[in-house]
Amino acid sequence: MTAYTPDALIAADIHAYLDGHAHKSMLRFITCGSVDDGKSTLIGRLLYDSKTIFEDQLSQLEADSKRLGTQGQNIDFALLVDGLAAEREQGITIDVAYRFFATDKRKFIVADTPGHEQYTRNMVTGASTADLAVILIDARKGVLTQTRRHSFLAHLIGIRHIVLAVNKMDLVDHDQARFEQIVADYTAFADSIGIAGFTAIPLSGLTGANILARSDAMPWYEGPALLPLLETVPIEADRATAAPFRLPVQWVNRPDLDFRGFAGTIAAGRIRTGDPIRIVPSGKTSKVARIVTHDGDRDTAGAGEAVTLVLADEVDCSRGDVIAAAEAPPEAANQFEATLVWLADTALVPGRGYWLKLGTRTVGATVQPPAHVVDVNTQAHLSAKTLALNDIGVAEVFTDAPLVFQPYADSHELGGFILIDRETNATVAAGMIHHALRRAQNVHWQSVDITREAHARQKGQSPRLLWFTGLSGSGKSTIANLVEKKLHALGRHSFLLDGDNVRHGLNKDLGFSDADRIENIRRVGEVAKLMTDAGLIVLTAFISPFRAERDLVRGLLPAGEFVEIFVDTPLAEAEARDPKGLYAKARAGEIAHFTGISSPYEPPERPDIHIDTRRESAEAAAERIVEHVLGVWSFEL
Template sequence: MSLPDTDERQLIAADISGYLERQTAKEMLRFITCGSVDDGKSTLIGRLLYETRQIFDDQMAALEADSRRVGTQGRGLDFALLVDGLTAEREQGITIDVAYRFFATARRKFIVADTPGHEQYTRNMVTGASTADLALLLVDARKGVLEQTRRHSILAQLVGIRRVVLAVTKMDLVDYDQAAFDAIAADYRAFAARIGVDQWIAIPVSGIGGDNIAQRGKAMGWYEGPTLLEHLEAVPIDSQSDSGKPFRMPVQWVSRPDQHFRGFSGQVASGRIAPGDEVRLLPSGRTAVIDRIVTADGDLAEAIAGQSITLTLDREADCSRGDVIAAARDAPHVADQFEATIVWMADEPMVPGRGYWLKLGTRTVTATIAHPKHQLNVNTLEELAAKTLDLNAIGVAEVTTDRPVAFEPYRDGGLEAPNRVLGGFILIDKLTNATVAAGMLHFALRRAENIHWQALDVSRETHSQLKGQKPAVLWFTGLSGAGKSTIANLVEKKLAAEGRHTFLLDGDNIRHGLNKDLGFTEADRIENIRRVGEVAKLMADAGLIVLTAFISPFRAERDMVRAMIAEGEFIEIFVDTPLAEAERRDVKGLYAKARAGELPNFTGIDSPYEPPERPEIWIDTTQLNAEEAADRIVAELGRKLV
């Protein structure tokens, strides 16, 4: 084999360079396929890859072999096998995970996300839709518009997808009947008008035969619109408008390679930036001027949306991961209370009042969700009353974060692309680290802007000095019947005998007054603990040693209270008593009622107890009686409250 001579190599290099330049210059359209189960999404994408010559010879050979193996060769190649990569997907003939595929034509590049149709995997559809410019919504010509069709349409509209292609698939199975197509298009037209989708087109297709995908179908001469590929090549791309928005860059990393350089790294979410531009650092609100824009290839004269850069400032400024660098004269808002649309994606229902991690841009904070204002019925579009949100539910609720965050409304009412980076968020379960919901911020609540901290002249340090002690919150937790109240009462007596200023908040006593409106559901228990935590915090600010005796069965809620209290002042005391022993004592007869079904949601019987993982003090009541336990706790406190 002889190598090409110099001239030939130069020509080859020029051809390759020209090809790469042409590819780079093309626009990129991101779109998703969605719809109900078995509507032919994977088959359609496979056919697109085939028609645009994106399949290599070895892939083609494998496809033919797989088609013979699964028994579809008699009716053509099974193009879905090109996309469904999981074993479970191939076995069941459904899509489970999001499958991303790239292809290109002479006019445009494409990234397509094949998303699941099964209701159980709606969360994966939201994932694919979160970065898409267009939704390719498939409807089986035999079944028409279904509930999942409507749900996916609403979700696409919620995440800001303005353009929809209604692909009526499997037209070959209805003998290419125009009346069937027209009925489905009319049905969807009425629904689209109700949810505000006005930029859509209906195209009849057959994935198996390839009709109207890249080539016109002879059997559907009555259809005069564009083929699917023609439409995808010509549809406008809204996401390009990000560069025309005000400058925003969430900080991902503070770069300190040496003592002479300090830069702030991240991806430009929107707008443009150049050296000399004034910026505002949020949530602090401080301003600075851009000194340099640094990349791996050197300094830039300007950076635009989509570029990953490092900025240096003309002055020292407190800025860290999660902060936002924005245009000084057009900065986003900062708040800690919002209204938002929430799409619940977990099998376990949302628990109002529970603390979840909220990730917005590069910032992660603790957030609590109030009871929903309403839940949306995806079939009738009615706003229904709801106490929580279950799997795949879409609702509107108020969100409160534990600190202010920079944000923008997800949809600002204009025609531009949505503010996905600073307007869209996810919720993460603190215990399992699973993503449980996606959300779109509407606006900050007025009370978040109008309520401010009042400066007080007598500080918590002064209160502490006046009482001659270090304040603390002693949080006794354990099963009902473990002995929490008994031990806490003894501890307070011993502390009072030493001249300490104390106050005991007992679970039963609190429910006679402050929390008498709460029941024993999971949500009510969380609210019970939240209120007690707030009261304990105020008492600690007053310089007291506060003792609380509550079952407080969930780690997330105990951690929520810990976060309220000053560093080192929250002392978790685990009164560890085995369930069998606690049930044997059963002084109040509660376990017997729970076993008889008279007390639902009783901890240890039909509601879980999550023991502390690293309590400050651990009391084993099988080894110590109440008096001994109290003595040990007081001794420990003598060392901790110095």
């Protein structure tokens, strides 16, 4: 018999505790609702009652509560969660606060999300990984607009378990009739948006009533208390495991010539060594030779596990591809219908280029004008030309490369995406794919025998797009015309696309709003690309006021073919020239959306060629451009 020392027994007990703790199930949930419904207080109470607060934290909490003058209580539980100084000063939640706690039955990660409408984007962030949402309602106020908005978003994001926590029941004398009226109002709303069911609990975060156990203060309530419900609600992790196998490739692991694996987190299904797989979108097939994890090789792995797959064959596979079950691969498309939740202060500009990130893939994307936006109070579909902060709308999204996807209803990992502003790198929207557009499946790229290289070789030149940008009256068209004359005299094949000339035909249906300007540049960029495919040197003279659209055109062409030429003329000088009288009309209010007056111009930050018209004549500028083009980019095919 082995004799254990006291230290060994303590170590064994700790090991047993930690081992049991590690194997508990994990529930992720959020608290949400309107301002001052008591979300932070409720979470603070859960942390306090579950005894997950250290003594030094408790001492500091009591001191802060006393300093901030908590009314009639020794502890202000909200201070456990409201960590930002601005939150404590204002008594509100601004950021998403994540807290961990555990009971004997389960581990929890709770996200306290803001109630203010302007911070709805943070609520969406917290909800994106949650299994359950606790929707709080102040018993005195009832169902509010923000209650409806957060409920709609929780349902839209796919949270399947909803708890309606009617809080502050102590302030309405624990009135059963008030509770039942609120539940009836919420039920009517929940039915209208498709919430199949929810659990309503009357409680008080301040007093702890119906949080750990049913309270004597409300003997008429016979349902579960909040914490026992959280401990027993089913977690649908098995749903992902039962789906067909999906692994978005995050990294190609190639430490040496003998090892090549594809690393990522399994989004759905299970995989075993020897299983046949298909790479999407390429369609290449192989079998799994090894499943490598940080603990060594495994025979099998399932949803949620980070693995590296070694395949039996050398197949082309890179970041952004998806390794899938060979018999049930996902789709790939570049046009979708999706629901967008707009998260930015600046509104959606239809046609503008954004980055779209889905899983491990980031591509360029544009959004069409929304089909409708949703009124969160009435569920009415309202017409709209754009999406503003907190709007929820349905729109068509086009990407510049095929994306591997599944409808969001089937897979959050392969159906949920974010849109990112190209200039600021700020996340501007969260999106959920409904389905690919039919035309995306019916339109295919037609292969041709005469390539763009063959066209260029025939003309004896390298195709280029010389993109002149600057204010109206800066001299773009004058310089571009001189450049083309010089190229023509040298026997080069070129074509000049001028802003005014294009608007007489191709773009005569467009106005001068930001959205129309963007569509104007998009069309010109596509035409210019076709012309460079034909081997031409293309010159364009457009104000093209926005960097994002100029960068979008640059992205259409092979590296080095787009030459941005900034014709730099100060506004005062361009206005003094005013060859067409446009500035005078704009100043008089006769022309709306005029660049430099009522619409912004974003000058290039690093143009390929910078022309300062105060120091250089049009003739000298044209000569310099031609020398640059022919000297640096001579024919090298």
